[in-house]
Structures are given as structure tokens and as C-alpha cells.
Amino acid sequence: GRAYNARNTPHMFVINPEGKIVYEGAIDSKATPNPADIPSSTNYVKAALDESMSGKSVANSNTRPYGCSVKYK
Template sequence: ANALSKKKKAAPTALLQDASGTVGRLYGARTTPHMFVISPKGVLLYAGAIDNNRSWDPSTIKGATNFVSQALTEAMAGKAVSKPLTRPYGCSVKYK
């Protein structure tokens, strides 16, 4: 995970590798990626897609709404998440 983050010049604040699929099953992850925002108390605040842009073309990302960022911003401001559930997109998760 650290090598991938370095390669992509990413700065994740939290990362869970769930090789067994235990946590994915608990939260109902169906696609990769399937994003979840969980409060410090363990309450699920957001579940769904990263954004509203299904395209893999980086040039189309600029106008996308980032649902995860929006949920984090609202939650950290003490507000209810305005869009707590969206439809995730991506490849299906293959559990063992």
C-alpha cells in the first residue's frame, strides 16, 4: 500500500487492506472501489461511489462531484451528510 501511494503520489489518511474480505462483507462492499465514510464512533456516514464520473479519462475528472470529499467536509463540520448513499461503480468484488 505504501509503495502504491508513493508511486501515485497519493496521500491517504487512512487505508484498510482487507484481503480476507471480512470488513467488505460487513459493510456490503460490491465494487472496487466502493467508498465508505465511518465516524469515529463507528457510524456509517456515507457509502457509494467516489464521484459522479464513471469515466477513466483523467480529462473528465475536473467537473466531477467528489462524494467522498463532500461527505468528509460535511461530517467534519458537524453537519449531516447531504448525500449519504450513492450507487458505486467499478469492477465487482470477488469474495473467496
């Protein structure tokens, strides 16, 4: 977490084969624990993986992560 400056859990990172961060932020567009909300959310991680693996630039490469803050000692 420290290596990537993760601030929340979950704070997602997609790293391409060259070691470059191509996405960082929230896992999806809805900060809710309700599983019923998942179908109507945008999965940012899946989109970043799909775009990156297709050789495209990641359209939405940075979003605001949500969740509990990470406490480092």
C-alpha cells in the same frame, strides 16, 4: 469488504468517529477512467468528509458505486 458489504471496487465508505457509516457509494459522479473528467465531477467522498467533520449531516449519504464487482471466495 465483507464487513461493509462492498459490492464494487471502488466502493467507498466514510465512517465518523463514533463508528457510524455516514456515506457509502461511488467516489465521484463520473464513472470514467479519464483524468480529464475529474474536474467536472462531484467528489462524493470529499463532500461527505467535509460535511461530517463540520458536524453537519451528509447531504448525499448514499450513491450507486461503480466499477468491477467484488468477488468473494
